[in-house]
Amino acid sequence: xxxxxxxxAYAASLLLHAAILGGGAFKDLLKPPPAPQSLRVVLRxxxxxxxxxxxxxxxxxxxxxxxxxxxxxxxxPPKPAQAKPPRPAPPEKRPEKPPARxxxxxxxxLAEHTFYPPEAVARGLEGDVRVIIVLAEDGSITDVxxxxxxxxxxxxxxxxxxxxxxxxxxGATVQQLILPVSFRLQ
Numbered sequence: 001x002x003x004x005x006x007x008x009a010y011a012a013s014l015l016l017h018a019a020i021l022g023g024g025a026f027k028d029l030l031k032p033p034p035a036p037q038s039l040r041v042v043l044r045x046x047x048x049x050x051x052x053x054x055x056x057x058x059x060x061x062x063x064x065x066x067x068x069x070x071x072x073x074x075x076x077p078p079k080p081a082q083a084k085p086p087r088p089a090p091p092e093k094r095p096e097k098p099p100a101r102x103x104x105x106x107x108x109x110l111a112e113h114t115f116y117p118p119e120a121v122a123r124g125l126e127g128d129v130r131v132i133i134v135l136a137e138d139g140s141i142t143d144v145x146x147x148x149x150x151x152x153x154x155x156x157x158x159x160x161x162x163x164x165x166x167x168x169x170x171g172a173t174v175q176q177l178i179l180p181v182s183f184r185l186q
Contacts, residue, residue, distance in 0.1 A: 099173070102174075103177070106166075114159070117158050120152065126150075126183055128148075128182050131145065132146075133166075133178075133179060141169070144163040144164055147178055
């Protein structure tokens with residue numbers, strides 16, 4: 001029986017403490033929340049004060065008492081006594097045009113060394129490239145440049161490689177040649 005008494009005393013103690021301590025907490029939960037308070041703001045005009053004097057960004061560091069020299073106005077240029085007509089510009093020296101036979105031979109040799117890049121074939125690229133070939137006196141190639149691009153760097157590089165692969169053009173009487181290289185899929 002003592003354990004029953006102890007248990008009942010324990011339960012009574014819990015109920016008493018819950019009533020005292022917890023009763024106030026439950027009352028707060030059952031109350032409606034307080035209405036929000038509005039914020040009241042009062043705007044007052046600022047007092048009108050004259051603005052502070054602004055110091056200029058650039059200051060005159062020259063002495064105001066010192067006399068200033070003004071440069072004399074420039075003299076007008078003298079008029080020419082008689083205007084001479086301008087000389088015509090000397091005609092530009094155009095590069096020599098190679099004989100048709102030499103040009104055809106160079107085109108045939110270039111065609112022998114031209115290789116259609118497999119990547120360009122796979123992508124379906126076509127185009128015409130014009131290359132400038134600079135020749136030494138013995139006919140050896142000293143420089144190759146693209147004069148007109150095909151619009152595809154792959155084809156332009158293939159044309160340059162083909163021109164360099166020619167090595168030499170024996171019997172050439174000119175210093176420069178412009179040769180076409182055509183890339184066409186069939």
